[in-house]
Amino acid sequence: MNFPILSSLILLPTIGALFILFTKSSSRKYQSSKYVALFISLANFLLSLYLWYVFDKNSVDFQFVENREWLSGFINYKVGIDGISILFVILTTFITPICIISVNATITNRLKDFLIAILIMETFMIGVFCSLDLVVFYLFFEAGLIPMFLIIGIWGGERRVYSAFKFFLYTLLGSVLMLVAIISIYWITGTTDVEKLYELGINAEYQNLLWLAFFSSFAVKTPMWPVHTWLPDAHVEAPTVGSVLLAAILLKMAGYGFIRFSLGLFPIASENFTMLVYILSLIAIIYTSLVALMQEDMKKLIAYSSVAHMGFVTLGIFTMTQQGIEGSIFQMISHGLVSAALFLSVGVVYERHHTRLINKYGGLVSIMPRYAIVFMVFTLGALGLPGTTGFIGEFLILMGAFEKNILVAMIASLGVILGAAYMLWLFKRVVFGEINNQELKSMKDLKTFEIITLSALVIPILFFGFYPEPLMNSIEASVENTLNMYNFDLINNLASKD
């Protein structure tokens, strides 16, 4: 067996966290802990880039597979990646150092604990995207609740307790049904190994119920309408870095789960429930966009926009077309970057002015010109202007949707317009206009570390917006393979019925 590169990726942050735990923290604002955390997360990022470099983009198989006996006799610890998961792994390792750099601004107490929580969180998030066994997946998927609960609850805003509980219980409730489904799959097929399950397939009579059980978990996590209500609360109360992690990565677990498990394991059920997903996605797109228009709190507005964007993602996945799924993956990566950037931008002004209410701001362009520029890029990215990553994702999804169902595609297109409306209006109210609030004049423009983090996000948003080829290359083969398997299963099933 070769060097276990995926396990190293998963474990490295935890080792870093243990290291921080056992180092004596001096009173100098925990500088050393922060450097350790930054070093570890950057090392992990470089490792994942190396992984991307050696990754064979033309192969449809899972690569770097590690398979170890774990629960003796029936469940193995199995990890591996394909073209779909590698992007999410890189997104995770990319966002984490940005979070750690941004910690400066928002976290004042118990910084050491916070860094440990973020690093542990990184372990779980990478684990989710790498695991090739349903039980291992569930383990990582659920374990992420613990650090996130603490991040919201300890370092959050006024209503942090309510939000943390809501986040935890909503997600747990969704997930327990998935556990029942996973165990049922074990007894039906005799394995929880994803690769083997792809080969074996699951009997059509069980698929509908199993699909629904998985759906209950992923729908909460995505979040889809009507179980999205935990998200605005969690986002508003979480510290900036918590919101970034939540929006950029946690929400993507569900989208990834839909592609990997719902489509991969239950093709017949996915076909049956397509209309349900379309309808919920459309409601999410239109309804939450309208709700976002009316928000007075910046973070809440972005949170609702996340729901709408994830609506596009689920819509794209269930078009079951090459464009739709590729668009969804692209949209998830793009949303990971853009929403992280938007939350950081809100964090920048919140840290200076201690309010997130939109009407307290205005005219920032003359006080903070640099901020105005980066914020504009992110706004445009969020509304999907050509030249940013947001455009490519939405465009592909709509292309896929038009192929399958014109009505759905037309309604979804309305969402694009609404998205432009709320984002531009937000931008106008915050950045342009008169300076009504005299206190704003004392605000300073971006500090060095803010420039670093925000420009680190601007670059990929613009670069991949103009040149999406590298990302598309890695996902293409895997998506094609997923779709082929999907169609093959469907045809087989039809044939067996006749």
Next chain:
Amino acid sequence: MENFQYILPEIFISVSIMLFLLVGVFKKNSANLIYNLSNISLVILLALIINLSSLDTIYLFNESYLIDNLSNYMKIILVGSGIFVMLTGSKYIQVINLNKIEYPILILSSILGMMIMISSNDLIVFYMGLELQSLALYVLASFNRDNLLSTESGLKYFVLSALSSGLLLYGCSLTYGFSESTNFDQILINSTEFNYGTTFGIVFILVGLAFKISAVPFHMWAPDVYQGSPTSVTLFFAILPKIAALSVFIKFLYTPFANMNDQWQTIIVFISIASMIFGAVAAIGQKNLKRLIAYSSISHMGYALAGLATVSNQGIQSSITYISIYLVMNLAFFSCLFMLKRNDKYYENIEDLSGLSKKHPILSFSLLIVLFSLAGIPPLAGFFAKFYVFLAVIEQSMYFLAIVGLLATVVAAFYYLRIIKIIYFDPEKEEYETSHNLGLKITLAISTIFILAYFIYPSGITEIVSKITMI
């Protein structure tokens, strides 16, 4: 005569009890000495049992006493947790002035009773063991005799337990009457045909056992007894009688009544579901940590019983795994409770934990781990305990039981989260003492590491337990 080597552990502990009693009477101020001696004798006892555990199934005394994989494993975890219970409680009973010679001796007698229960293969031997452990427990519950709550809990436990013992005896006599034997294997052979007498016998026996394991609807004593008893006794109550009662449960269901599983399966399913739901819901409003853990143990027993309801070896093994992990979690939780001490006073209300994390980061981290584990959140040990049970339950297609059980964990998660919230999110209070005795620290460290690192090598317990087969 040569048979006596197999019950050497029981003989050893009986002799120790009598010896310690004599020492205690004739030597003044020997409470500490006896406490330590008892602990040492428990360690020797553990070694003796482990020494025997390599043997195959052995019937003794006219087939009324049975030593097999099940009894050996249960005795090992019983005595092992007994040692840790003694270790953690030693400082506590000194501080609250309970360090009398009777205390360790009662604990030893109760352990002896439980060992007999676990090994019994005959209704009469079983009842003897049961009564020996119960009588010791009545006294232990009211050991803090100057405390109103403690005497109340002792009395309450005595009255209700006597009632349940009566029902149990009635069930035993019915079973004897209709199957013409008190021997478990003989009952199995004689009860091939369905008759109402044996069914009633089963029901009464199950009621008695459900009382001992504090399963709904026979749980009423648990919260009061847990709260009223001295904390070290509560810890004892939370672990050891449960181990004994669960193994007796397994024994009764799968030896004498194995042919009548269609009769008792519904009962066990009902008890299990009721315990899971009630334990989860009733714990929400509690303010006292000991009371809360009483409700939590009710719901945990529901999960352990769910494994038994499956009528499969997998289910039995999952229940045994469950109780093994459950006892470690309880040890860890109570170790934390013993650390909430300030000026010779122990604190046991949830509010006393407020803001604990700021001054006592390690203690609060241990509590965090324990509570998430009790809630069954992966990757902690508590998750695996539940996972095994549901694996067995779903294997038998008992989806209703599985779904209700998992939904109950969500409800239960709420009150565990509430404690975590108070520890981590609330404003801090006064500091607690930080000097604790070594036994307590070691217990907490071992149990926390066990819970935290269980996922690295989860096969350990499973492999040992997989030797236990009843069907």
